[in-house]
Amino acid sequence: MIAKTAQNILSHSGRKKGNQFHIIELFAGEGGFIAGFNRVGGWHHLFAVELAEKHCNVLREVFPNLSVVKDNVALIDWNSKIKGQVVDCVIGGPPCQPFSVSNNRRNGWHDSRNGIPSFVKAIKNINPKTFLLENVPWLWWGDQKHHIQDLIDDLIAFGYTYTDAAILDATDYGAPCHRRRLFIYGTKQPHHWPVKSHKNNPVAARKYLVPLLEQREPDGEPLPDWVKPKIKGARGDIIIDCKQGNKIGRQYVSMDEPCFTLVATQGIRHRIRYKGKYYRMRAEEAATLQGMDPRCTIEGIGNAVNAWQAEAWAKTIKEYLMKLQADQELS
Numbered sequence: 001m002i003a004k005t006a007q008n009i010l011s012h013s014g015r016k017k018g019n020q021f022h023i024i025e026l027f028a029g030e031g032g033f034i035a036g037f038n039r040v041g042g043w044h045h046l047f048a049v050e051l052a053e054k055h056c057n058v059l060r061e062v063f064p065n066l067s068v069v070k071d072n073v074a075l076i077d078w079n080s081k082i083k084g085q086v087v088d089c090v091i092g093g094p095p096c097q098p099f100s101v102s103n104n105r106r107n108g109w110h111d112s113r114n115g116i117p118s119f120v121k122a123i124k125n126i127n128p129k130t131f132l133l134e135n136v137p138w139l140w141w142g143d144q145k146h147h148i149q150d151l152i153d154d155l156i157a158f159g160y161t162y163t164d165a166a167i168l169d170a171t172d173y174g175a176p177c178h179r180r181r182l183f184i185y186g187t188k189q190p191h192h193w194p195v196k197s198h199k200n201n202p203v204a205a206r207k208y209l210v211p212l213l214e215q216r217e218p219d220g221e222p223l224p225d226w227v228k229p230k231i232k233g234a235r236g237d238i239i240i241d242c243k244q245g246n247k248i249g250r251q252y253v254s255m256d257e258p259c260f261t262l263v264a265t266q267g268i269r270h271r272i273r274y275k276g277k278y279y280r281m282r283a284e285e286a287a288t289l290q291g292m293d294p295r296c297t298i299e300g301i302g303n304a305v306n307a308w309q310a311e312a313w314a315k316t317i318k319e320y321l322m323k324l325q326a327d328q329e330l331s
């Protein structure tokens with residue numbers, strides 16, 4: 001299938017359909033953000049940009065109505081693509097490998113894979129009403145923080161007067177697994193952040209895993225000896241992180257709590273002990289915990305924004321845009 005160009009897509013959908021808000025997604029991966037935004041009515045994706053063919057193929061399969069642009073965000077000439085079109089929101093999670101603590105070969109801000117400068121360049125050229133940038137929390141905790149602060153100051157000076165950053169955990173928004181991510185949210189009028197609907201009542205992984213486990217046979221081999229001491233004392237149904245290498249048996253969690261953060265780097269390494277039997281966690285189970293389609297790959301799932309968290313953002317940004325629209329109609 002030939003990827004549609006952003007230019008074609010805009011020329012075919014140049015006007016808003018009904019009251020839908022126009023959104024562009026950069027660095028789309030396999031669509032965690034998109035899955036969450038699709039749970040909320042009123043959004044129309046103009047297109048989603050993703051460089052890797054394998055992820056583009058998953059996006060096309062999972063979201064057949066989505067216009068997928070296979071391209072390098074850094075090389076897109078936004079002025080000629082957008083041609084002055086009003087865009088309500090641009091979102092994106094540039095690759096986090098340059099910053100991720102699970103990557104031993106990270107070079108931080110100056111790593112050639114750092115997509116954040118391309119995201120900022122896109123914002124300045126597209127000039128959307130709002131933007132949302134997502135990345136790993138270490139950017140805000142660690143020695144890269146000054147780069148993020150500079151970026152925020154730069155975007156405030158550009159006109160996004162209300163730009164700020166915070167680390168949010170997906171479980172606070174109803175996700176059955178943890179995922180702490182840095183979000184940088186920018187608007188030109190005052191905004192609020194998503195309300196933590198599940199801060200005191202997190203959702204158990206059991207709710208989403210058990211229906212899948214009940215449909216299949218246990219396929220987990222016996223636990224390696226090095227894991228057993230790590231889960232000594234654990235009772236009942238648990239999810240075990242069986243990471244190999246020098247960091248072993250990192251953690252386990254009761255299925256009555258949210259699962260730990262799923263990662264992309266190690267493939268499916270997790271086991272589930274359910275009713276005394278062991279199951280190897282499959283991509284569809286990991287996808288369920290992330291709120292994604294079972295056809296996604298473990299890499300796409302491990303890289304994604306959790307869909308419950310994305311949904312909370314979709315509601316919050318939509319509220320902002322609706323208020324903006326109402327204020328404009330009144331004035």
Ligand SMILES: C[S@@+](CC[C@H](N)C(=O)[O-])C[C@H]1O[C@@H](n2cnc3c(N)ncnc32)[C@H](O)[C@@H]1O
Pocket residue numbers: 026027028029030031032033034049050051052055071072073074092093094095096115300303304305306
């Ligand atoms: C962290 S993942 C994004 C996940 C996505 N936000 C989600 O919710 O599923 C980053 C993605 O950016 C893609 N990517 C990396 N460099 C890119 C570039 N220069 N242009 C477009 N996409 C790129 C990677 O292939 C990867 O799929």
